[in-house]
Amino acid sequence: MTVKLAIIYYSTYGTNHQMANTAAEAARAAGAEVRVLKVPETAPQAAIDSQDAWKAQQERSADVPEATPADMEWANAYLFSAPTRFGGAASQVRAFIDTLGGLWGEGKLANKGFSAMTSAQNPNGGQETTLQTLYVTAQHWGSIIVAPGYTDKAIFASGGNPYGASVTANGQPLSEEDKATIRHQAKRLVEISAKLAE
Template sequence: MSKILVLYYSSYGHVEIMARAQAEGAARIPGVQVSVKRVPELMSLEAATAAGYKLDQPAPIADPEELADYDAILFGTPTRFGNMASQMRNFLDRTGPLWARGALVGKIGSTFCCTASQHGGQETTLTSFHTTLLHHGMIVVGLPYTFKDLMTLREVTGGTPYGASSITGTGSEARMPSALELDMCRFQGEHVARIAAQFTAGGSHA
């Protein structure tokens, strides 16, 4: 059995919904055990409330040490100035002890994100995230073009070969992740879980 973790941060609920879709996709693979967890909030309750953050998120808070227990980890973050959110960065910066003993070497890592605007830095968020995964010796998996709607022009949508993404818009154009964006999350989750199951069947990394 392979164990998959969907680990996310979300201020306003977009990445939270994407994380659930990733988990749904991963659960399509027989024999896979999927968990959804989030990283801790760094803002004070007062500041987060004032900023309108979605505070009722049922996913439990992860501890950095537990990443070693999974065969594959799907990381989800909102984009902040073209990079991952500081809450996710801070969590990753607490994985030094895992790095020191090579605890994530040979595990699968994959990323997804959300931006406000179409060209607001999805690719930079995802590919810069990969750098950290590679330092950990993880095997980076993206979102292949066998998800045919990566090429679509029929609607405004997120979607990159580096990982699933969604666009929130703003004001009167604000939206939650679209059906298409959630489909691509499910596709990515299933893709990662299938690879993890193949790895588990073939023997774990030495």
């Protein structure tokens, strides 16, 4: 069965948007049908307008479709990418997750591959806790967590996080090491989700 992968991201400054696009390229190469979707922004426009970098990212992602519960029903695999905010996923991502109660009640989030990525300003600023708290949600859904572990050398080269790709964000384009680990995570998610969907 074809893997239908929803890559759901939020990005204020562009890091997680780049991560989502990198994962999408690798997932398509692995044979998946992919939707790259941003979660709806919840911050007031005045807050966005007050920061040039935030406004620039809003303009860069203007054409990216917004994630809806219908996308979650369509997909048979999920890859979430969320910036770390005080040790957890950005509230925009949590707000989207909070719209999924109906689907959860119908069991439509269960038995699908789930993997997560994040970025934070600091290497020890909460990257692992953000991933773990997203995985807690996946367990409530009955999704099947597909963490990368240490299944590829790329993971060691990009900081060694076995829970998921995590970028130390500095406003720059992603490093080749980070891109390699994201590509591996996306490919592995597609391969394992294909087996789950058999």
